[in-house]
Amino acid sequence: MRRADVNARPATWDPPPEQRTAPDQLPAEAWRAVDLFEGEFARRCWRTARGYLLLTNLRCMMLWQHHELFRSLNWEASPQVLLYNVQPPHVLLGRFVEVQAAYDPAEGSIRAAVADPNAVAEEIAAEVPRARAEWDRRRTQALAELAAHRARRDQIAAALAAGRPVPIPRVPCKYCGNLMPITARTCPTCGAPAG
Numbered sequence: 001m002r003r004a005d006v007n008a009r010p011a012t013w014d015p016p017p018e019q020r021t022a023p024d025q026l027p028a029e030a031w032r033a034v035d036l037f038e039g040e041f042a043r044r045c046w047r048t049a050r051g052y053l054l055l056t057n058l059r060c061m062m063l064w065q066h067h068e069l070f071r072s073l074n075w076e077a078s079p080q081v082l083l084y085n086v087q088p089p090h091v092l093l094g095r096f097v098e099v100q101a102a103y104d105p106a107e108g109s110i111r112a113a114v115a116d117p118n119a120v121a122e123e124i125a126a127e128v129p130r131a132r133a134e135w136d137r138r139r140t141q142a143l144a145e146l147a148a149h150r151a152r153r154d155q156i157a158a159a160l161a162a163g164r165p166v167p168i169p170r171v172p173c174k175y176c177g178n179l180m181p182i183t184a185r186t187c188p189t190c191g192a193p194a195g
Contacts, residue, residue, distance in 0.1 A: 021045030033075035049113035081108045083131030089121040097121045
């Protein structure tokens, strides 16, 4: 699973405009503790007794600020529950919403005291089918990439065993769509620059 490029984040660590959360706003400095996957974005955020409960399009996690005696340290993010492997969230004692993994509850469990636990549990449950579809799409894409990598490896091994030069992979030109060698600087069909 690829993570988002850390160097691509702004120096101030302010979330981009599409990362604004509702009903509660996650503080900008708390985003430093959120290690987003590639293509992951925030859906909802709720203030809890200890910090924040963050729901993204792929997982649910707790964020809080660790305090020492005289100064506050960085924000921490833990635990997290991936939404492809989650039990339906439920309410405990009328105050807590609990989200835990379906197959191994000890693997990850979140229990957060929120203002309206019933509404929070309903919103998390409504997000789970979309998250599972996204996880399935990512899994299919990863398997296709793995199959292409294995096919390429087998082509290279067969060429080396036969004493032939290794075939150069081809990629589609982003302008005309025709295949061109990956080492070409310009497309042989339309002459557009590669890259």
